[in-house]
Amino acid sequence: MHTREEKLEAFGRLLTIMDELREQCPWDRKQTMESLRHLTIEETYELGDAILDNDLEEVKKEIGDLMLHMVFYSKIGSEKGAFDVADVLHGICDKLVHRHPHIYGDVEVQDEEEVKANWEKIKLKEGGGKKSVLEGVPRSLPALVKATRIQDKARGVGFDWDNKDQVWDKVHEELGEFKEAVDANDREEMEAEFGDVLFSMINYSRFLDLDPEMALERTNKKFISRFKFMEAAIREDGKSMDDMDLQQLDVYWDKAKQETK
Structure with a gap:
């Protein structure tokens, strides 16, 4: 593995190359945050595929592609006079320090669940006008991932089932209601109840520590x-x-x- 100095040097090399490409390459000069957005999403899914395939060489490559995109957005931000890569990095560092008072402050926690609960409470206080913890869930997330994030955030502020048996009962309840809608041939109700079945199954997966996606x-x-x-x-x-x-x-x-x- 590389030393800290070598890692910093490698990151500096990427920043230099980004500056050169933005100045000299016609394609790179043309790009905007909007034009890069769909490419970033595609790269993220490619990283996800590599992780599922347990292909560490491919994971390395895809992380590099995403790192390039983050540096690219930072470069464009600096051109707009809004922020540069140092602002981005200091921003995430400051956020991590603030949201880990059990590491950088005097707060004591017992386990991972308390860490997650504190995290959500701190985020809500930081919200800057946000009235709901659920406002932090991106609107454009795929529905399955969004349901998981919604449930995670609700759990973070204490709104959750006590145990998995309660959730399993809820799954059966929702399945029964879905079957009633199917028997009644009510398509609107079928869709609503099927959504409830999926939502309850995702809930149950959380209690089993499974990632439904x-x-x-x-x-x-x-x-x-x-x-x-x-x-x-x-x-x-x-x-x-x-x-x-x-x-x-x-x-x-x-x-x-x-x-x-």
């Missing part, structure tokens, strides 16, 4: 892997999926389950 993505990847294996096996046998019924496809699906994780 990661769990679902692992299932997606598993299904894709098995489906591609099935397609390949059918082609190797000179057959076409279009000409097969579900019973015939299930034979290949079972084989795919045995051969893939």
Whole structure:
């Protein structure tokens, strides 16, 4: 591993390259915060894929891509006279010190849950006009991730179930209400109740210390892997999926389950 001095030198090298690209490269000169936004989101998802694949070499590369974007935004901020990378770094350092009074102050905590609760309370006090702890949840988050963050923030200020058995009962309650809506063929109510089922399942996952987004993505990847294996096996046998019924496809699906994780 590198020394602190080498790490600082590497970061300085990135800042220098960013200055040079912004001055000399036509593409880099043209970019704005708005034009970079969707690319940053894409890079974030690519980092997420690398993490799920446990590909540390790829994780390293994707962290580099995101680091470049953070430096790029800071460069544009400095050009606007709003902030530079030093302001950004001091800002996050100051925030971390302020939100960890159990490290940098005289507050005592017993466990991780108390740390998270204090964090949310401090954030609410810092809010600058925010009237709800939930205002800190980005509007553009995917619904599954947003539900998790909403529940985390509500828990941080003490609004939560006492134990997982209560949540499991709630899951069954919501499933029953969803089934009633299905039996009544009420599509609007079906959608509402299905949302409640998902929300309660996400709640239950928290009590099991599971990440619902990661769990679902692992299932997606598993299904894709098995489906591609099935397609390949059918082609190797000179057959076409279009000409097969579900019973015939299930034979290949079972084989795919045995051969893939």
